[in-house]
Structure formats: C-alpha cells, structure tokens
Amino acid sequence: MAIRVLLMTQWFDPEPTFKGLVFARELVSQGFDVEVVTGFPNYPGGKIYPGYKMRMLQKEMIDGVNVTRVPLYPSHDKSKFGRILNYCSFSISLILYSLFCKRPDVIYSYHPPLTVGVGAAIIGLCRRVPVVNDVQDMWPDTLRSTGMISNKSVLSVVGSVCAWVYKRSTKIVVLSPGFKTLLIERDVPSEKIEIIYNWCAEDYVSQSQDLNKPVFKVNNKFRVLFAGNMGRAQALDVVLHAARIVSTKVPTIEFVFLGGGLEVDNLKRLAQELELNNVEFFPPVPMGMVGSYLSSADALLVHLKKDELFRITIPSKTQAYMAAGRPLLMAVDGDAADLVKLSGSGLVAESGNANSIAEAVIQLFNTPTDERHAMGQNGVSYYEKNLSMERGVEKFGSLFKSLVKH
Incomplete structure (x- = not known):
C-alpha cells in the first residue's frame, strides 16, 4: 500500500507558498497517498479569497491532491493579537481534525508558524506517528529580527516551545547549513537534522x-x-x-x-x-x-x-x-x-x-x-x-520511506 502522508501547512494554494501544491502533487506522482490539512485561503491580505466561505470543514481535490480546509481566524495585518489568533485558531482546528482523520504513516509539518509544529507534535504523540518538521524560519529569532515580538520573556517562552517541538520531531528538515549549525548549538542532535534546499514553483x-x-x-x-x-x-x-x-x-x-x-x-x-x-x-x-x-x-x-x-x-x-x-x-x-x-x-x-x-x-x-x-x-x-524540485522531493520521499520502515 502507498505510504500515507498527512501534510500540515497553514498556507496552501491559491495562497502564495513555497511548499504547496507543487510539492504535494510531486509526492503523489512518486506514489505517496497525500492529504493536505490547511486553512481557508486568506494570506497575505487577511481576507477570505473569493470562491471560498468559512465553514467547519471543506474537502476538495486539486490536481489529484486531497485538500482538507479547516477554520481559522483570518488576519494578516499589523495587529499582533490578530496574527496570534490567526496562528492559534488554525492549530486548534488542525489538532481537532487530525485526531480523527484516517491515520497517516508520516506527518509533515511546515514551519512557520510554530503553532503548526505544536499541532503536529501533539498528533504525532497521540497517534504514534513519526513527524517531519520542515523549519523555514528560525523562531524566536525571526520574531525578534522582524520586530513582531520584542518582549524577552515572551521570546523565551517561544524558544522553550520550539525546543519542545524539536524534541518531539522525529526528523527536522532545514534549508541551509547555517540553520543546522544553529540547531546543533541548541542541543538538537545532528543525526536528527537533514538539509534539503528549497526549490521554486x-x-x-x-x-x-x-x-x-x-x-x-x-x-x-x-x-x-x-x-x-x-x-x-x-x-x-x-x-x-x-x-x-x-x-x-x-x-x-x-x-x-x-x-x-x-x-x-x-x-x-x-x-x-x-x-x-x-x-x-x-x-x-x-x-x-x-x-x-x-x-x-x-x-x-x-x-x-x-x-x-x-x-x-x-x-x-x-x-x-x-x-x-x-x-x-x-x-x-x-x-x-x-x-x-x-x-x-x-x-x-x-x-x-x-x-x-x-x-x-x-x-x-x-x-x-x-x-x-x-x-x-x-x-x-x-x-x-542542486536545488530543483525533483532533487528536493526525492530527498523528502526517501526520508518518509525510511521513517515508515522503522
């Protein structure tokens, strides 16, 4: 039977994203059974896209990929409260759905935001499924650097949550050698980290x-x-x-x-x-x-x-x-x-x-x-x-297969 991958990402087509439909579609072409769990499209404007309406659940098929959309609070403005509510609402919906959907063989989690990694870790723990956490932004560093959060206590809490997510991840994929070095400095075992460069659409x-x-x-x-x-x-x-x-x-x-x-x-x-x-x-x-x-x-x-x-x-x-x-x-x-x-x-x-x-x-x-x-x-x-989608997805596919074998 095909390996079932539950792909968790807050942003997915038709929203602009780098690990969206092209990634899921290529996994399907390689023989994986893929279900994407995502939100209703609202990024970057914070408004639900035309043709979509917020509801408890919406399932659709896009280019052979099963896509499940769960509710979230749409927001992407300068309000920190709105952004936090946006992230947390999706994570809660993600957890509630994933607890009862068909059990996957592997969970793939796209980070940011960190709240997706938290949801993936909880589901991985509850359903005893290996979790691959794809770290595209290094939190809390990015939050500090962009000025979204400057409070040291809050950043410390975010850092602690990151450490917990990394600990619960079976594998962590990063986009550069520097990311790997930084995670190792933060006591993440080297053998847990894989470097897979990003590709484009x-x-x-x-x-x-x-x-x-x-x-x-x-x-x-x-x-x-x-x-x-x-x-x-x-x-x-x-x-x-x-x-x-x-x-x-x-x-x-x-x-x-x-x-x-x-x-x-x-x-x-x-x-x-x-x-x-x-x-x-x-x-x-x-x-x-x-x-x-x-x-x-x-x-x-x-x-x-x-x-x-x-x-x-x-x-x-x-x-x-x-x-x-x-x-x-x-x-x-x-x-x-x-x-x-x-x-x-x-x-x-x-x-x-x-x-x-x-x-x-x-x-x-x-x-x-x-x-x-x-x-x-x-x-x-x-x-x-070195950077093409074909090369990158081959590496992800090999990683997923190695986790299922174990």
Whole structure:
C-alpha cells in the first residue's frame, strides 16, 4: 500500500507558498497517498479569497491532491493579537481534525508558524506517528529580527516551545547549513537534522516565460526587480536609498518592486519623499504571471535587513530567480551570498548598505551582456543540479520511506 502522508501547512494554494501544491502533487506522482490539512485561503491580505466561505470543514481535490480546509481566524495585518489568533485558531482546528482523520504513516509539518509544529507534535504523540518538521524560519529569532515580538520573556517562552517541538520531531528538515549549525548549538542532535534546499514553483516560472508577453513598457531602461513580500525583514527602505544614489549616476537604471506586504505604503511614501523617478511599484500578480516579470527583468534583487539570523537564511525567492535565468544581485550576507558566489549566478552586495547595493547595481549594468547572460545560465544550471524540485522531493520521499520502515 502507498505510504500515507498527512501534510500540515497553514498556507496552501491559491495562497502564495513555497511548499504547496507543487510539492504535494510531486509526492503523489512518486506514489505517496497525500492529504493536505490547511486553512481557508486568506494570506497575505487577511481576507477570505473569493470562491471560498468559512465553514467547519471543506474537502476538495486539486490536481489529484486531497485538500482538507479547516477554520481559522483570518488576519494578516499589523495587529499582533490578530496574527496570534490567526496562528492559534488554525492549530486548534488542525489538532481537532487530525485526531480523527484516517491515520497517516508520516506527518509533515511546515514551519512557520510554530503553532503548526505544536499541532503536529501533539498528533504525532497521540497517534504514534513519526513527524517531519520542515523549519523555514528560525523562531524566536525571526520574531525578534522582524520586530513582531520584542518582549524577552515572551521570546523565551517561544524558544522553550520550539525546543519542545524539536524534541518531539522525529526528523527536522532545514534549508541551509547555517540553520543546522544553529540547531546543533541548541542541543538538537545532528543525526536528527537533514538539509534539503528549497526549490521554486518551476511550472509557473517556465510557463510564464513561454508566454513571451511584455510586462514592462518597451524602453531602454535597465530594470532591477524585487519580487515578493515587502515587510520589515526585507528592509527595502535601504534599496530606495540605493536607488537615489543610482539615479544621479546612471539614470537609465530602474528599480521595480512587485508584490504586497505590510510596508508597501510606507515604501511608496518614502519614494515620494526622496523624489525618486527611477522606482516603480507593481501590485501582486497571480503565480502564473510571476515568471514573466522575472524573465523580463535585467537583474533580480534579494535583500534582507542586516541581522545574524539572516546570515544563515537563504530566501526562497533565490531559487526562483536562478530558475528564471537572470543574474542575481544578492544583498543578503552569509549562506545566501555564498550560494551566489559558488554558482557564479550574479553579484553580491552588503545587506543594509545602500552604497554597496548601488555600486553592485552599477557594476552589473556595466557588465557586458554576454557575461550577464552567462551568470543567468550558471544560475539555471546550478539550480537544476542542486536545488530543483525533483532533487528536493526525492530527498523528502526517501526520508518518509525510511521513517515508515522503522
């Protein structure tokens, strides 16, 4: 019989997510019996998506994947109380459903938020099922770094809950070597931790490139694109200051911001205050259109605020940028910068340093076209060999099978 995997994630398609439908669908194609337990789609706006209505339970089939949606409090605004209620309500619903659904052979838990890991640990304990906890954000570090929580006592409690979740996990999957090192420093046994790099939504990237439809005005602009969430962690005010420096030196360079997030309005105000005429904002677009924007840009920018946590983080957009075949401008220190250097897929700038970012942008602009093209192809090649969904899901599949055998 097929191994039954209960995939627990608060966010799932049609919400933007990195381990969503493409992951579940690939597991099904590898012969696993997959059920996804998730919430009603409301991220990132905090409003239930059109076509969905909150109810006690909703089951649907998406591309051969069984999806079960459980109720939650929809919220994703600046209210800390609303965010906490959002996380906790989903965790409670997740536990109540999973206690009585068909017993899985393996539980996969996507973190963040931590509350999903708590629910998975409880179900794993009650139903005697191995739990694989996929840690994408290191809590409480991320909460402190993004400013969501600053109270030391609360952060200490979150840290204690994390330690309990890690202890209850059969295996912990992390996205970078730095994450593994940090967990080992926190007394998690090395043999419990597996490094599996993230991949991107490859079908969306390749599909939208095939459409070959222009998404920008046809002119002589050299476009540097940032695509994705614009929150505190991204610290994009630094990039706007870099844009101001660039505007006086190379007026034909344009910075494009694609997406949504809590800081979008603040960034737009700052751009007006700085009187920037080389910056353009685009609203979020469906996943199927993102690749068209990536492939139409001349360079793709990654930036996170300067923080020790982000030195061990590889932002998920990195993989999509590589797969899109455009040169990267990596303004994240540590593991992410090392990845770009190793792959030869672009240039590196210092995070949080507007002058460094501006210099790297201008250097990339002055790089011959064939060399920029080679950077893009280096990224594609490295992605396919080391970071692709096929490679990643193969590793997850092997991990699930090894746990069931035991």
